Amino acid sequence: MPDYHQETLDALFDDPRAATLFATTFVVVDLETTGGAPDGGGITEIGAVKVRGGEILGEFGTLVNPEERLPAFITVLTGITEMMLLEAPKLDTVLPAFLEFAAGAVWVAHNAPYDVGFLKAACAKLGYPWPKPIVLDTAAIARRAMIADEVPNHKLSTLARHFKAAHQPIHRALDDARATVDVLHGLFARLGSLKVHTVGDTLEFVKAVSPAQRRKRHLADGLPDKPGVYVFRGHKDRPLYIGTSSSIATRVRSYFTAAEKRARIDEMLNAAQRVEAIPCAHSLEAEVRELRLIAAHKPPYNRRSKFPERVLWLKLTAEAYPRLSVVRDLHDDGAAYLGPFSSRRGAELAAAGIYDALPIRQCTHKLSLRTITPACALAELGRCPAPCEHRVSAADYEVAAAAPFRTATVGDPGPVVRGLMARIETLSAAERFEDAAVIRSRLVAFLRAAIRMQRLASLTALPELIAARPAAAGGWELAVVRHGRLAAAGVSPPRVHPQATLDVVIATAETVQPGPGPTPRASPEETERILAWLERPETRLVKADIGWSSPATGAGRWRPFLARAEAAATVRIDLDG
Known part of the structure; x- marks a missing residue:
């Protein structure tokens, strides 16, 4: 009984990648050469077999006069001698005949880059346009389809023995091409169990596309080629992953190619059931919508931007003797704020820098102008002006400690920066370089926050x-x-x-x-x-x-200095440079 096979609609429209392996015409090619690289060696023999559905449709085999000396080791390897090549046709005669024989077929070779590289170089040398064929490499397929316990290597001779090929390679082009056909069919049988059925499937399989990527690639169908946001949705339409692109269709398709290697994304694709597209007017709207959607839904496979509410601020409290506090929320309470910080460590690092530069108290007590509170150890060490014991007036504390901080948040952070630089220079002069590096990290954290805050405030105003x-x-x-x-x-x-x-x-x-x-x-x-x-x-x-501007003497003018501080290999930074 004849073996009937139903083709896909894509295959009917001559899309070779969509055609099944059974219905595709392959030309399996093998070359013998003079050795070396394609741009420096010549072809001595071309062998090719045309096959479709397991049936041999034709063969092409000929020696080729390379018009150059044949190395002795090539003769030993292949049995081809210079005498055999003297009467053989030259490449300018053989190449067009081969290109006609292989036209319209998918090319196959074992270690294809080598053979295809010589053929491409020959086309360029003789002025023939390169046909840009689809090429399958049986060596690459074997490396993906077979496990190490099956074969010790992926040489053509090893694979031919493993698949019990009717033809064995002997380093002659046509015989090796016939052996490659047998290996190809053996590999196709293996690919069927891996749910690889078309030429396109095989190309993606060789590129290490995961089963989830092959199985879910239909999710990319029908998406718009427009800027916007895409949402991978899973069970009960739960957002799994949210992204943005200038072309939704192109970006989503990339998730189903070998270029996508993130393990978490492969896990996400397994759970995905559909992709929702949200077209936007332009890239800015797409980026903003992405941020808002991630913040609203907190999809499990997004890493960034999920918790904007977790940003932190350094607050200088509004009281007689203000102190610093790390807070999450901003209030219109007369206090001064510095931030935002993405982590508590960053906020605490900047706070430590401020304590190094300004005599702000570090205790958490609410102090009274009337009642004296016993001083802590920092006062005894000279690191606090002891407002708790009223050793400093509220007015003097404001001038020395609070006012410079308030100015740094909305204007010039220079007093804090210079105070920290003075400490760095003192420690460096004493060769306490590790301590100086700690101060420098605090300086960088503070200055980053000040610059960021004033930049944001200039627009939000x-x-x-x-x-x-x-x-x-x-x-x-x-x-x-x-x-x-x-x-x-x-x-x-x-x-x-x-x-x-x-x-x-x-x-x-x-x-x-x-x-x-x-x-x-x-x-x-x-x-x-x-x-x-x-x-x-x-x-x-x-x-x-109103005018969009930043203070002329504000934190922005310290940006070059910050860049030098971040990039400095040592702690000695030229403040005036």
Whole structure:
């Protein structure tokens, strides 16, 4: 009874990657050469077998005159002599005949880069366009499909013996090509049990694509080629992973290729049941939506941006003798804040730097202007002015300790920086380099926070800022930012004045009320994404309710110094350099 086989619709439209292995025409090729690399050696013999569905359709075999001396070891290896090659056709005659024989087929070779490299070099040398064939490498397939206990290596002779091939390789092109056909069929039988059925499946299998990637690749079908957010959803539509891309379709497809090697993503694909696409006007809107969705759903396979509410701040309390406290929330309570910090360690490191530079008390007591509290050991060591015992007045404490901190949060952090640098220089002069390095790390933590805070505050202070940048396809990308939060986004059509689109975007923008602190209505990460978009050279500011600026003597002027401090190999940094 004939063996009927149902083809896929893709195969009917001549997509060779979608065709089943059974229905694909393969040309299995093997070369003998003079040795060396493709650009320095010549071809001495070409052998090829055309096969489809296990049936031999034709064979191609010929010696080739390489027009160069044949090394003696090649003669010993192959049995081909220079006398045999004298009357053989030259490559300019053989190559077009082979290309015609192999046209339209998927090429197969054992250690394919070697054979294909010689053929590609020959095409370039003789001026023939390279046909760009799909190539399967039986050696690469064997390395993925067979375990170490089965074969000691993946040589053609070893595999031929393992599969009990009817032909054995003897270092002659046509015989080796026939042996490769037998090995290919043996490997195909193995691939079937691994659910590899098409040419495309085989190519991905060789690239170490996991079973989950092959099984779930249909999830990438039908997604838009637009900027936006994609959400992998699992059981009960639970968000598993949220990402963003300038092309949703391209990015999601990449999860099902060999380029994706993260173990957690493979685990996520096993659980995924569908992919939701959320098209956005442009990349900024996509990035912001991604951050908000991750913060709202906290998908298990996202690592970053899941807990924006966990940022920390250093608070200088509003009392007679203010002290520093690490807090999570900002309030309009007259206190001064520094941050945000992504970890308690960072906040505590910056606080330690402030204690090194300013005489701020480190106790947690609430002090009274009337009642004296016994001093702690820090006062005895001269590291605290002992406001608890009223050794310093509230006014003097404000000038020496509290005021410089408040100034550092909104203006110039220079007094703190110089105080820390003086300590570094003193310790370095005493050759206490490890202690100096500790102070330097505190300096870096403090200065990073001050620069970050003032940069955020410069934008979040604006009730409304409107900006635009040229879109890649024409028109303008538009963004309405209110108090550091993306309130609306849009794209104007190409070759049309953007004002009409901008009017609609403004009219539909979210209402954002002011609030306390440098990030009152958005996460610090969202505002920083907006800042990065605004600071691109091609971005144009359309409107700002008030001036967008930072203090001329603020923390921003210390950015070059911070870069040197972070990169310094030693603790001795030139403050004036």
